[in-house]
Amino acid sequence: MNYKHLILCFAITLSVGCGAQVTIKANDPNINYMGRIAMQDNAAILSWSGTTVDINFEGTSISYKMRDERGDNYYNVLLDGKIIKKERETADGVTTQTINGLTSGPHHLELFKRTEWAVGKTWFYGFEIAKGGKVLPASPAHKHKIEYFGDSISCGYAVEDSTGQDRGSAPYEDGYVSYAALTARHFNADFYNTSKSGIGIMVSWFPLIMPEMYDRLDATDSISKWDFAKYTPDLVVINLFQNDSWLALQPSNPQFKARFGATAPTPEFIINAYSSFVRTIRGKYPKAHIVCILGSMDATKPGSPWPGYIQKAVDSIHDKNIYTHFIAYKNTTGHPNVKEQQAMADDLEAFVASNMKW
Missing domain, CATH: 2.60.120.260 (Galactose-binding domain-like)
Structure with missing residues (x-):
């Protein structure tokens, strides 16, 4: 040998x-x-x-x-x-x-x-x-960095259920074709998707809201904290309030009772809750552009007050690098499908290209 x-x-x-x-x-x-x-x-x-x-x-x-x-x-x-x-x-x-x-x-x-x-x-x-x-060797870094704070829409919930049943079980969910991932790929960007189906800023369909989850590494562990120094996005996209818009009208729901008691939140309370969360994100990312979007489910349908709440919340912050952008109501049942997610991405991409000059 x-x-x-x-x-x-x-x-x-x-x-x-x-x-x-x-x-x-x-x-x-x-x-x-x-x-x-x-x-x-x-x-x-x-x-x-x-x-x-x-x-x-x-x-x-x-x-x-x-x-x-x-x-x-x-x-x-x-x-x-x-x-x-x-x-x-x-x-x-x-x-x-x-x-x-x-x-x-x-x-x-x-x-x-x-x-x-x-x-x-x-x-x-x-x-x-x-x-x-x-x-x-690993590929070169992407040109941009994005972080999303969102709900089921950002996760691609039920996006591949073509039956109309809006099934959100694992086989039908695909974050790869969510507007979040589509927009990131369009801009050659890394993206972190800090999102969860059913979550809201004031109230969720379960006992956890975004202000309690946004800073976690392990979302299931309240003491597991994310180190924000590890990833600094150029752009933050917040797409929340869809679940709040439903639950704020359901006084018999256990999560409504847990968060609000017997009295529905006032417009002032709603605006302050949103403003507080955006200020928290601004504190983590002082230099990022922040786009507060809403859509494309019924929180943006004609006559909905929720875009107005977001607009007033952002106006109260007086920050030229925090924007609002409302995506038109898709006017179909259930969560956005693949085609509707692409339409959302097209809309957001145009806004970002115009305002961030990407």
Whole structure:
């Protein structure tokens, strides 16, 4: 046996020349992550809608290892910019998914979390490239950075349910085709989607409101705090008040009672609540442009007072870099479908291009 050759192979970690499989651990700097992701010693924890893992590599085969909390999360798997499959993760321990038969040369692989944190977390453990391949440097940073604070519309809730039943279960949700993701891709921007279906600023369909969630790393843990220094957006988009507009009219709802007691919030209370949240976000991001949008569900239908509440709240802040923009009521039942999400994106993109000069 040629021991010198053996020692050399061992010393050159996972060397292609030695014909070894290339293992890339979750904390490898050549892996690019997007979104609020908690890092452990051996895994990255993905929970928020739109969180992604991506890598550049050369090789004819690549694998990745995942474990899901409940088996309810879905991912879009993109190879060289194209979706090649919609994948449901399992809760049966750590599983390995493999993509074979690739052409020689460089490739880009992206795992995009379609579903939001309510359906659980996914642990990502890393990639393996078949022998003869190699990892390549991470892609250059995107041109812009965006963060969204929103509800089901921003998450792409029920976007792929074409039956009219407005089903929001995991198979029909896809944050990849939400207006949030579409707008980010249009502008070559990173985006963080700090959103949750059913959430409001004053009241939600569950015991958590955006002012209590916006600063969390793990949305399910009140003491898990996000480090805002890790990501500073150029643009913040707030699309909230749709759920407030419904629940503020339902005095028998348990969450109405918990937040308001027996008396509906006054216009002054509503305006102050919105203004307070926007001021909080401004405190975190002093230099960002902030666009307060609303739409495209019935909070913006003709005669709705909610755009007016937002306008008065923003006017009271006196900040030239905080804007309002109201997206027209889509006038169809249920949540926005793929076509309606694209229309929202087109509308927002035009506004941003005009006002931010992107």
